[in-house]
Each structure stands twice: as structure tokens, then as C-alpha cells.
Amino acid sequence: MTNTPPPTNGKIRPISRWGTPILHRAVREVAPADLDTLDLEALTADMFTTMFAADGVGLAANQIGVDLKVFVYDLTDLKGQRSWGVVCNPVVETRDGPREGRRHHAKGEQHQHQQQQQQxxxxxxxxxxxxxxxxxxxxxxxxxxxxxxxxQRGKAVEIDADGLLAHILQHETDHLNGVVYGDHVSSEVRQRMDTEYKELESKPAYPEDWPVTRTKRRWII
Ligand SMILES: [Zn+2]
Structure with a gap:
């Protein structure tokens, strides 16, 4: 990450909706040759520009129909700390808490201890x-x-994250593996989400090519 802000001079591209096949399968890894043959600088500029137009904090390449493991993110936390960047071929590793004292526990206690730790x-x-x-x-x-x-230039990236940033980075990595957050919730919650989405779809809030076309915001006073 550098001190310069992310690019905003790209093209705003339409964002694919859940149900579009490219959002429900793993997309392909960025290969070393891609760094020379594909214009990843232009792609990530488009991705940042599209994400900002949609007021988002993360965007995966398959959300704009591109079959490549690339995501961008930009989050300013409540303390004003800004984190932004590009990650190709992301791999998420969960950081474990301390494991001390486990061998002194009886079997049942150990199981309970592990459960608590996981929670x-x-x-x-x-x-x-x-x-x-x-x-x-x-x-x-x-x-x-x-x-x-x-x-996007092939330089190694390593990000330690917790809180909201950890959620964003896992959400975007999931996208590149064909998983959406609706796959993580119960069927009752998913049904509620689908009903809400259908109701919204019938209104002009999010046109088909959103955020290329945006409905005018009304000031609420
Ligand atoms: Zn998403």
C-alpha cells in the first residue's frame, strides 16, 4: 500500500447480480504470463472506479464479468485509518489464538475448550x-x-486484518471462489433476503446496468 489514493480514472462497469454464472464458480488464477499480456492496471482502475460509483468497500473481478482472481478494497475505519489495495490469487489464513494449557485438560474439557476457542x-x-x-x-x-x-504488478501482498476489514477480505476472496455471502446464511434468512431483493428489483433503485446508471438521490430531511 502506498500513500497515494487508489485510481478513480477507470471506466464504470455494470455489476453482475447473484444468479449470473460467473459469480457461482471459481474464476481462474492470475498466471505469471498474465502480468505481461493483460492490462491489470487498467482492470483494477475500472474496478476501483466502479466500486466507488456503487459506494462499495470491496469488489471482485467476476462482479464485473472478468474471469480472473483479482479483488480491490478500500475501507476507512471509525478511527479514520484508510486501508486499500489490490489482491490477486488471494489465500486466507485464519490466525489462531493461544493454545496454551490444552494438554492438561481431560478429554471432555479439552473439547469444550476448543469449542470456546473456535467461537x-x-x-x-x-x-x-x-x-x-x-x-x-x-x-x-x-x-x-x-x-x-x-x-496487479506481481509483487507479493500480505495483509493482517481483523474486524470489518477481515470480513471484507474474506467476502471478496469468497467471490473469486464462486461463493456469495447468501451461501453462508440459513435458508430462512436467505428466503427473507430473496423476498426483499425481489421487492427492490421492482423499484428503480438499482437499474440493470447499475452503477453505470444511477437513479438520482433524494435528500431526506
Ligand atoms: Zn459481494
Missing amino acids: HQQQSMTEGCLSYPGVSASVARARAITVRGID
């Missing part, structure tokens, strides 16, 4: 998705993670 390592947060705009749901994910990959 401790998960956190639930409300998520939304630019490919299913207007609805949200609570999703449990690993609390602290490390993401490794390369940037």
Missing part, C-alpha cells in the same frame, strides 16, 4: 453485496486473518 475466533457482522444491492444479513466469519497474494 472466540468468529465474529458476526452485517454484510451487504454490490451484486445483491439493497439487502443485508449477519454473517459469521473468522475474526483475525492473514491474506496473501500478489498485486
Whole structure:
């Protein structure tokens, strides 16, 4: 990450919705040859520009119909700390908490201890998705993670994240593996989301080519 802000001079591209096949299968890894033959600089500029137009904090390449493991993100947390970047071929590793004292526990206690530890390592947060705009749901994910990959120039990237940033990085990595957050929720929650989405679809809030076309915002006073 550098101190310069991410590019905003790309093209705004339409964002694919859940149900589009490219969002429900793993897309292909960026190969070393791609760094020379594909204009990943232009692709990531388009992705940042599209994400900003949609008021998003993360966007995966397959959300704009591109079959490549690339995502971008940009989050300013409540303390004003800005984190942004590009990750190609992301791999998420959950960071474990301390494991001390386990061998002194009886078998049953050990099992309980592990369960508590696992619960401790998960956190639930409300998520939304630019490919299913207007609805949200609570999703449990690993609390602290490390993401490794390369940037659009092939340089190694390693990001330690927790809290909301950890959720975003896992959400985007999931996208590139064909998983959407609706796959993580119960069937009852998914039904509620689908109903809300259908209601929204009948209104002009999110035109088919959103965010290329955006309906005018009304000031609410
Ligand atoms: Zn998403």
C-alpha cells in the first residue's frame, strides 16, 4: 500500500447480480504470463472506479464479468485509518489464538475448550453485496486473518486484518471462489433476503446496468 489514493480514472462497469454464472464458480488464477499480456492496471482502475460509483468497500473481478482472481478494497475505519489495495490469487489464513494449557485438560474439557476457542475466533457482522444491492444479513466469519497474494504488478501482498476489514477480505476472496455471502446464511434468512431483493428489483433503485446508471438521490430531511 502506498500513500497515494487508489485510481478513480477507470471506466464504470455494470455489476453482475447473484444468479449470473460467473459469480457461482471459481474464476481462474492470475498466471505469471498474465502480468505481461493483460492490462491489470487498467482492470483494477475500472474496478476501483466502479466500486466507488456503487459506494462499495470491496469488489471482485467476476462482479464485473472478468474471469480472473483479482479483488480491490478500500475501507476507512471509525478511527479514520484508510486501508486499500489490490489482491490477486488471494489465500486466507485464519490466525489462531493461544493454545496454551490444552494438554492438561481431560478429554471432555479439552473439547469444550476448543469449542470456546473456535467461537472466540468468529465474529458476526452485517454484510451487504454490490451484486445483491439493497439487502443485508449477519454473517459469521473468522475474526483475525492473514491474506496473501500478489498485486496487479506481481509483487507479493500480505495483509493482517481483523474486524470489518477481515470480513471484507474474506467476502471478496469468497467471490473469486464462486461463493456469495447468501451461501453462508440459513435458508430462512436467505428466503427473507430473496423476498426483499425481489421487492427492490421492482423499484428503480438499482437499474440493470447499475452503477453505470444511477437513479438520482433524494435528500431526506
Ligand atoms: Zn459481494
